[in-house]
Amino acid sequence: MKTLVWVEHDNTSVKDATLAAVTAASQLxxxxxxxxxxxxxxxxxxxxxxxxxxxxxxxxxxxxxxxLAENVAPLVASLMAxxxxxxxxxxxxxxxxxxxxxxxxxxxxxxxxxxIEGPKTFTRxxxxxxxxxxxxxxxxxxxxxxxxxxxxxxxxxxxxxAVEAAAGAADAGLSSFVGAEIAKSERPELTSAKIxxxxxxxxxxxxTFQQVIFPLADKLGAAVGASRAAVDAGYVPNDYQVGQTGKxxxxxxxxxxxxxxxxxxxxxxxDSKTIIAINKDxxxxxxxxxxxxxxxxxxxxxxxxxxxx
Amino acid sequence: MKILVPVKRVxxxxxxxxxxxxxxxxxxxxVKMSMNPFDEIAVEEAIRxxxxxxxxxxxxxxxxxxxxxxxxxxxxxMGADRAILVMTDDEVEPLAVAxxxxxxxxxxxxxxxxLGKQAIDNDCNQTGxxxxxxxxxxxxxxxxxxxxxxxxxxxxxxVDGGLETVKLVLPAIVTTDLxxxxxxxxxxxxxxxxxxxxxxxxxxxxxxxxxxxxxxxLKVAEPPVRSAGIKVxxxxxLVAKLKEMGVA
Numbered sequence: 412m413k414t415l416v417w418v419e420h421d422n423t424s425v426k427d428a429t430l431a432a433v434t435a436a437s438q439l440x441x442x443x444x445x446x447x448x449x450x451x452x453x454x455x456x457x458x459x460x461x462x463x464x465x466x467x468x469x470x471x472x473x474x475x476x477x478x479l480a481e482n483v484a485p486l487v488a489s490l491m492a493x494x495x496x497x498x499x500x501x502x503x504x505x506x507x508x509x510x511x512x513x514x515x516x517x518x519x520x521x522x523x524x525x526x527i528e529g530p531k532t533f534t535r536x537x538x539x540x541x542x543x544x545x546x547x548x549x550x551x552x553x554x555x556x557x558x559x560x561x562x563x564x565x566x567x568x569x570x571x572x573a574v575e576a577a578a579g580a581a582d583a584g585l586s587s588f589v590g591a592e593i594a595k596s597e598r599p600e601l602t603s604a605k606i607x608x609x610x611x612x613x614x615x616x617x618x619t620f621q622q623v624i625f626p627l628a629d630k631l632g633a634a635v636g637a638s639r640a641a642v643d644a645g646y647v648p649n650d651y652q653v654g655q656t657g658k659x660x661x662x663x664x665x666x667x668x669x670x671x672x673x674x675x676x677x678x679x680x681x682d683s684k685t686i687i688a689i690n691k692d693x694x695x696x697x698x699x700x701x702x703x704x705x706x707x708x709x710x711x712x713x714x715x716x717x718x719x720x
Numbered sequence: 721m722k723i724l725v726p727v728k729r730v731x732x733x734x735x736x737x738x739x740x741x742x743x744x745x746x747x748x749x750x751v752k753m754s755m756n757p758f759d760e761i762a763v764e765e766a767i768r769x770x771x772x773x774x775x776x777x778x779x780x781x782x783x784x785x786x787x788x789x790x791x792x793x794x795x796x797x798m799g800a801d802r803a804i805l806v807m808t809d810d811e812v813e814p815l816a817v818a819x820x821x822x823x824x825x826x827x828x829x830x831x832x833x834x835l836g837k838q839a840i841d842n843d844c845n846q847t848g849x850x851x852x853x854x855x856x857x858x859x860x861x862x863x864x865x866x867x868x869x870x871x872x873x874x875x876x877x878x879v880d881g882g883l884e885t886v887k888l889v890l891p892a893i894v895t896t897d898l899x900x901x902x903x904x905x906x907x908x909x910x911x912x913x914x915x916x917x918x919x920x921x922x923x924x925x926x927x928x929x930x931x932x933x934x935x936x937x938l939k940v941a942e943p944p945v946r947s948a949g950i951k952v953x954x955x956x957x958l959v960a961k962l963k964e965m966g967v968a
Contacts, residue, residue, distance in 0.1 A: 479886065506861070507849065510853070511853040511859065514853035519934035519935050521935065538737040538841060542739050542940050542942070547938055585857065588885075588886055589885040606967060642899075650880065656898055685965065687958070700949075705952050705954075705955070716958060
């Protein structure tokens with residue numbers, strides 16, 4: 412089976428999410444990559460070195476600079492004439508583009524897969540991760556998005572793919588990119604961090620969140636996450652949100668501070684290797700999934716913890 | 721301009737779903753059902769656009785069983801003008817829903833279709849994008865702000881790492897993220913009034929759509945259960961544990 416993998420990048424380097432998608436694709440068969448962007452030849456060079464990659468299709472055009480689905484989906488659909496499966500990481504770009512491709516090909520997409528059980532059989536989470544469905548596709552071609560935390564990352568060296576230019580219909584004229592506001596952070600990226608310190612509503616306000624959570628995270632070299640309640644209350648920007656509708660993470664250690672553990676939050680972090688919870692309510696649902704729990708007032712316990720590390 | 725808002729009846733977001741013992745699915749018998757939370761946000765956004773004078777009429781649509789009428793009545797009570805129920809007892813996949821919605825869009829010719837970004841039951845996050853593809857129209861997914869100006873709509877999108885703004889040519893498809901707005905509650909008088917608003921009933925066949933599933937569900941299982949953890953009495957013990965794990 413020939414699979415085409417969407418390469419997530421920022422026109423300069425390949426993003427980590429791509430590597431998990433490559434691992435999933437290699438379980439299906441021959442792996443080809445698609446690098447679509449503007450001035451992104453360096454990305455294609457980098458992508459070609461990913462272990463197991465056969466060919467890299469490079470679509471370099473101003474129309475693809477910001478991965479607008481209206482421009483990119485027809486390009487992918489045309490490349491799918493010579494591929495059997497399209498695999499994208501379940502990033503915001505992947506989730507935006509893949510269903511548009513699926514509809515153009517008249518196939519049902521399989522979203523956010525956790526494992527590959529057969530050539531057309533996959534497992535995927537439903538109901539906020541409370542039920543794992545095994546589904547078999549009957550479509551001629553597959554369109555899949557891959558949960559990044561469920562597959563190992565492919566090695567970034569060792570491959571020797573050939574880069575080939577791909578031509579598309581370019582600008583569909585339906586949409587244009589106006590601008591972006593990317594939150595700056597010197598901490599590790601949430602979805603690839605080994606340790607995450609996450610705060611909830613109990614942090615009271617943005618200043619308290621900063622004063623309590625950030626020093627602990629910095630001490631541990633951890634990324635900072637948040638529950639929806641903390642984001643909605645404006646303590647931190649919304650790209651910090653961990654949960655069913657935010658980011659799905661599975662770090663080595665997840666430290667939940669002042670988070671009760673609603674099912675929507677658990678959906679985003681319960682595959683973490685070790686979960687540590689600090690909460691003053693000993694009946695909080697978070698303690699049902701926590702490996703290590705500390706029933707304490709976070710305002711005294713967290714600074715004490717930070718101080719003793 | 722007319723706005724079309726597709727809504728879905730799903731298990732209430734506060735209910736913990738239980739997987740059936742025979743592995744065929746999730747037990748929905750006698751479980752509280754509600755409007756998908758993202759769809760409430762979509763209805764609210766449509767109403768706000770009407771209140772601003774941008775929209776003239778709001779049509780709510782649902783594809784589902786007879787009981788999905790209740791979900792449509794909720795949308796009507798919030799402020800939608802009329803509703804269409806495409807009735808089927810089968811589970812309909814996003815691709816088929818998108819095809820049905822395409823048929824409705826062609827009949828109703830709305831300037832905007834506002835959907836939720838995903839349904840909290842199947843967690844697919846596909847229908848809006850598929851509808852946009854089938855209609856050959858632009859899509860503004862995961863919207864946290866929507867502004868209509870003349871024949872374009874500017875959508876701020878929640879993306880990995882922050883926000884992104886795109887400008888789309890109308891007619892367009894928008895899918896809502898959580899922070900787009902705070903949906904209103906329907907007042908009692910409005911709930912009463914909603915009972916007399918028009919609700920048309922259709923069938924998938926009226927739009928020539930075959931709803932046979934493309935994905936066959938072989939099994940539905942509980943996720944692996946985490947083994948019970950321990951509680952530590954104080955910060956010192958926690959520090960010791962973290963050191964043991966090599967974290968600190």
